Structure formats: C-alpha cells, structure tokens
Amino acid sequence: MRFPVTLGGTALALALVSALPSVAVAAPAQPSFDCAKAASQVEKTICADGALAKADADIARIYQERLQAFDPATARLLVRDQTRFLASRERVFGPGFGDAKPAKLLLDVLKDRAKFLRGLRLPATDGLVGHWANVTGLLAIRPGANGQIDIGMDTNEPVTARWVCSLAGTGRVVDGVLEVQVEDGSALRLKREGQAVEVKAVPPTGKTDWMPDYCGMNGSVAGTYFPTAPSK
Known part of the structure; x- marks a missing residue:
C-alpha cells in the first residue's frame, strides 16, 4: 500500500507558495529627478509621496513629448514657461493658504500642469484666431x-x-x-x-x-x- 507523502512545515510552505499564481509587485513611483539630490521643500515632499512622485513623472513625460512636437523656436518658449511653472510650485509652502495641506495643494498644482501640457493642440493652426x-x-x-x-x-x-x-x-x-x-x-x-x-x-x-x-x-x-x- 502506498501512502501519501507528507511535507514538513518549511517544505509545505514552499509547495503552497509555488502553487499560487505569481503576483507582480509594483515598484514605488519615481519622480523625474534624483531624490538623493532633492534640495527644495517641494522636491523633498514629492519624493516622500507616491502620488506626487507619479504626478511629477507624468509632467516630465508629457513635457518631453510636447518639446519634440514643437518647432525648435517654440520649444524654447515652452522651456521658459516650464521654468516659470517650476518656480511657481514652490509657493504651495508660502503664506496665504490657511489650513490647506501643502501636499494636497501641490498635487492639485501638478495635476493642473499635466492637464495644461496634455491639452496643447498640435500642430497649431495658421493665424491668430x-x-x-x-x-x-x-x-x-x-x-x-x-x-x-x-x-x-x-x-x-x-x-x-x-x-x-x-x-x-x-x-x-x-x-x-x-x-x-x-x-x-x-x-x-x-x-x-x-x-x-x-x-x-x-x-x-x-x-x-x-x-x-x-x-x-x-x-x-x-x-x-x-x-x-x-x-x-
């Protein structure tokens, strides 16, 4: 008579794990910059929050797509606009927001910028209208x-x-x-x-x-x- 083979605790655990479907573990969201070099309060806040890191990375991706779609002269103008945006986001830690949470405000600011970049219509029509x-x-x-x-x-x-x-x-x-x-x-x-x-x-x-x-x-x-x- 043959008897079923029994597994010890460790062997049984390994067998059960191997029988389960594999589940991919998502890597933490990474912003568009090196968090080891984060200097400003905004950059440090982005690095500490997955949603903010993802929003920052989304902006960087869409921004690069738009730079490549524009002609060189217009792309340089968009670089200037992006520089102004990066400076303005520092204001989420400034006075005037009462009890508003800077991280929540910053997320709204980042999402608005991504929406702006995503909404750019290319190529532009002729004329001013x-x-x-x-x-x-x-x-x-x-x-x-x-x-x-x-x-x-x-x-x-x-x-x-x-x-x-x-x-x-x-x-x-x-x-x-x-x-x-x-x-x-x-x-x-x-x-x-x-x-x-x-x-x-x-x-x-x-x-x-x-x-x-x-x-x-x-x-x-x-x-x-x-x-x-x-x-x-």
Whole structure:
C-alpha cells in the first residue's frame, strides 16, 4: 500500500507558495529627478509621496513629448514657461493658504500642469484666431464684426492668484500684428511666434510708471501663449 507523502512545515510552505499564481509587485513611483539630490521643500515632499512622485513623472513625460512636437523656436518658449511653472510650485509652502495641506495643494498644482501640457493642440493652426494658454492663464481670439478680431484674456499669478487680470477687447490685424486698444489708454500687441502667440502690453503714451487697470497689483497678461483646446 502506498501512502501519501507528507511535507514538513518549511517544505509545505514552499509547495503552497509555488502553487499560487505569481503576483507582480509594483515598484514605488519615481519622480523625474534624483531624490538623493532633492534640495527644495517641494522636491523633498514629492519624493516622500507616491502620488506626487507619479504626478511629477507624468509632467516630465508629457513635457518631453510636447518639446519634440514643437518647432525648435517654440520649444524654447515652452522651456521658459516650464521654468516659470517650476518656480511657481514652490509657493504651495508660502503664506496665504490657511489650513490647506501643502501636499494636497501641490498635487492639485501638478495635476493642473499635466492637464495644461496634455491639452496643447498640435500642430497649431495658421493665424491668430484660436485658443491659447500658458502657466498664468488663457487667451481666446475670435473673428469679430466688420473684419475685426475680438480677444478675451484671463490670467493670474500661478498657485496663489495674488493678482488676477481679466480683459476683453477688439482690434485689427495689420502686417501680422493684432493691436487692441484698451480703455485705460494702453494697448496690446499680439503676433505669432512659431506655433505660439506672443502678447506685449504697451503703456499709454507718456506714462512710464504704469499699471494696467485690468490687472491686480504687479499683474500682467504679457507673455507667450501656446495653442490649446477650448476651455469647457
């Protein structure tokens, strides 16, 4: 008569483990930078939180994809916008947020940046008409009446919104430049720069120390805006 073979404790455990389906163990999320060299409070916070590390890595991946999709001149402008974003995210540890948790706020900031980068529309259409965005906000340019062009802009200081700008205006395109006169006597000049739109604020004639009426203290709508999908 044959008897079933019995296994000792260790052998039985090994046999049971080998019979189980293999389960892949996910590696901890890694940010886009070396955590051993993390210097700022934001970088250290990202390294200590898996969700933040993943969000940072997502931004880096999408950002590189967009750099490769843009022409070299526009890519350099996007590098400048990204540098401004990296500086602005440090403000999550600044004053003015009350009982808000910096890590939660930082996650929202990172997700918003990934959404912005993901929403860039490539290739950009010709001309100025369309929807444009950068780290500070949105620019909409639409055909107006009688051959004119209407614009609407809403920008704010990233993260803190310490200043906010909001304006609408109408102008005409002459030699590729759209000039919009503003009620305070100033003007905006908009023109294409590669696949982006460059906005320049022009002070009223004779005024050197000028702050736009449509902005809060130290606010500005000047800068480079990139092609994006319409905001919902």
